[in-house]
Amino acid sequence: MTMDYTPTEMMTIAAARALRNDDVCFVGIGMPSAAANLARLTHAPDIVLIYESGTLGTKPSVLPLSIGDGELCETALTTVSVPEMFRYWLQGGRITVGFLGGAQIDRFANLNTTVIGPYDKPKVRLPGGGGAPEIAVSCGEIFIIMTQSKRSFVPKLDFVTSLGHGEGSNHRARLNVNSRGPTKLVTDLAIFEPDPDSKEMTVVSMHPGVTRAALQDNTGWPLRYAATVAETPPPTARELEVLRALQARTARAHAAA
Amino acid sequence: MSRFLSLAEAVEWTVRDGDTVAMEGFTHLIPFAAGHEVIRQRRKRLTLVRMTPDLLYDQLVGMGCAEKLVFSWAGNPGVGLLHRVRDATENGWPAPLAIEEHSHAAMANAYEAGAAGLPCAIFRGYIGVDLPKVNPNIRQITCPFTGETLTAVPAIRPDAAIVHAQKADRAGNVLLEGILGVQKEAVLAAKRSLVTVEEIVENFGPRSPNAAILPAWTVGAIAHVPGGAYPSYALGYYRRDNAYYKAWDAIARERETFLAWMKANVLERGPEAFAVHSQRARQAAE
Numbered sequence: 001m002t003m004d005y006t007p008t009e010m011m012t013i014a015a016a017r018a019l020r021n022d023d024v025c026f027v028g029i030g031m032p033s034a035a036a037n038l039a040r041l042t043h044a045p046d047i048v049l050i051y052e053s054g055t056l057g058t059k060p061s062v063l064p065l066s067i068g069d070g071e072l073c074e075t076a077l078t079t080v081s082v083p084e085m086f087r088y089w090l091q092g093g094r095i096t097v098g099f100l101g102g103a104q105i106d107r108f109a110n111l112n113t114t115v116i117g118p119y120d121k122p123k124v125r126l127p128g129g130g131g132a133p134e135i136a137v138s139c140g141e142i143f144i145i146m147t148q149s150k151r152s153f154v155p156k157l158d159f160v161t162s163l164g165h166g167e168g169s170n171h172r173a174r175l176n177v178n179s180r181g182p183t184k185l186v187t188d189l190a191i192f193e194p195d196p197d198s199k200e201m202t203v204v205s206m207h208p209g210v211t212r213a214a215l216q217d218n219t220g221w222p223l224r225y226a227a228t229v230a231e232t233p234p235p236t237a238r239e240l241e242v243l244r245a246l247q248a249r250t251a252r253a254h255a256a257a
Numbered sequence: 258m259s260r261f262l263s264l265a266e267a268v269e270w271t272v273r274d275g276d277t278v279a280m281e282g283f284t285h286l287i288p289f290a291a292g293h294e295v296i297r298q299r300r301k302r303l304t305l306v307r308m309t310p311d312l313l314y315d316q317l318v319g320m321g322c323a324e325k326l327v328f329s330w331a332g333n334p335g336v337g338l339l340h341r342v343r344d345a346t347e348n349g350w351p352a353p354l355a356i357e358e359h360s361h362a363a364m365a366n367a368y369e370a371g372a373a374g375l376p377c378a379i380f381r382g383y384i385g386v387d388l389p390k391v392n393p394n395i396r397q398i399t400c401p402f403t404g405e406t407l408t409a410v411p412a413i414r415p416d417a418a419i420v421h422a423q424k425a426d427r428a429g430n431v432l433l434e435g436i437l438g439v440q441k442e443a444v445l446a447a448k449r450s451l452v453t454v455e456e457i458v459e460n461f462g463p464r465s466p467n468a469a470i471l472p473a474w475t476v477g478a479i480a481h482v483p484g485g486a487y488p489s490y491a492l493g494y495y496r497r498d499n500a501y502y503k504a505w506d507a508i509a510r511e512r513e514t515f516l517a518w519m520k521a522n523v524l525e526r527g528p529e530a531f532a533v534h535s536q537r538a539r540q541a542a543e
Contacts, residue, residue: 066334068284086362127332134362163385
């Protein structure tokens with residue numbers, strides 16, 4: 001049986017699958033939050049979700065619109081202050097995986113969420129880094145979820161908001177950063193992992209129906225492929241059902257005044 | 258020792274032209290009513306400090322109260338950008354706005370250093386990124402014990418801090434619950450402080466022995482403003498009005514619609530207009 005699903009649903013589901021039941025995950029708002037909660041509601045019921053507003057072990061029934069919605073606090077194991085969150089929990093190394101997105105990414109998975117164009121005269125002023133600069137170095141590893149296009153997958157970032165693999169190879173180690181950095185990049189078209197030596201993000205799996213030509217058309221640098229490239233298993237009926245129910249609950253909750 | 262004042266008196270005492278002011282609240286307990294009173298009193302040339310400037314700072318900037326913004330994430334969460342802040346930084350309307358940009362970790366550490374009476378905060382941050390190139394207040398320091406290179410930023414020591422909380426007791430102690438953000442730190446770091454509260458009670462009654470309390474001798478002014486955090490929320494009182502946050506995008510996009518909205522909803526109204534939001538939630542609960 002074939003099932004209809006959108007590229008965004010495939011992306012969210014593929015990102016959710018990457019999370020493990022024993023992960024402690026630092027979650028950003030938007031697509032990371034959808035993927036992390038989908039994982040919790042399917043194969044990873046014991047995953048610990050942490051939002052930077054201070055909520056530890058939160059289990060929201062609807063996705064938050066903001067990072068500090070009441071739902072996050074009311075369903076959390078405990079809520080700590082924001083300085084404690086960043087000092088003891090993030091900088092203290094108690095988080096296994098950080099989940100980030102961005103407006104621009106380069107081939108070494110450095111991210112820009114600050115400005116498009118020059119910093120002093122931006123074409124588009126974005127919200128800024130928030131927690132990302134320290135999430136990117138303090139979590140055990142980083143998963144990135146982003147919609148792919150030539151505008152967002154660029155040869156050179158306008159501004160480096162958070163560190164990926166820097167200039168590649170052992171750049172993180174040279175900066176005295178011991179965490180693994182971006183180990184997975186999930187888009188609406190494919191899944192990337194860093195090459196073990198160069199650390200360039202390399203295509204390891206393509207979503208069903210995606211061609212190499214289409215993938216290259218939506219990337220601002222010449223893509224590298226792993227020796228064997230898999231096809232991402234399509235969403236299962238259960239994954240789609242749980243994701244859509246979560247998003248329907250969320251839409252109803254946010255529409256209510 | 259904290260004093261109970263009307264909101265207008267409290268803002269007049271707390272905030273002066275040219276001050277560095279921190280109105281904090283990490284999505285939760287954002288002091289909207291007090292911020293609106295600052296706008297009505299036409300305060301000028303403020304340096305506004307806040308980790309997550311959202312609608313309240315968009316309103317203050319759009320009404321010409323600020324000359325500088327210190328922040329780590331500026332936006333309408335889950336909705337988009339701040340149109341009034343953009344208009345000020347890009348076009349100087351209604352007044353030019355300088356920015357000093359940080360990360361969340363930096364600002365959280367800087368507030369804590371302010372509360373601790375230290376001149377700077379030290380943490381492991383900003384590694385391999387561009388912000389230190391555009392913000393001279395981000396510097397490096399060497400650990401005298403291990404030789405590790407760490408990052409230092411100046412402590413945040415505002416002239417005035419404004420926060421919203423659930424309760425004050427008759428003695429002027431303040432109780433906060435839920436997502437606490439950097440509110441305790443902001444109040445303790447500031448020269449003067451104002452706390453608006455949902456209710457004033459005889460005493461706090463049964464509570465966790467570790468409840469977050471600002472003792473009366475650490476708080477400047479207290480004003481009773483039920484609903485004062487609307488459209489953000491007060492845990493146990495009313496929920497975040499996400500529909501308002503979504504509607505703000507269209508209101509703030511153009512100068513005319515923004516000014517008309519501010520006239521009708523801020524300039525021509527007072528703090529009592531906020532009470533309806535807490536009443537409505539209470540009626541819904543009954």
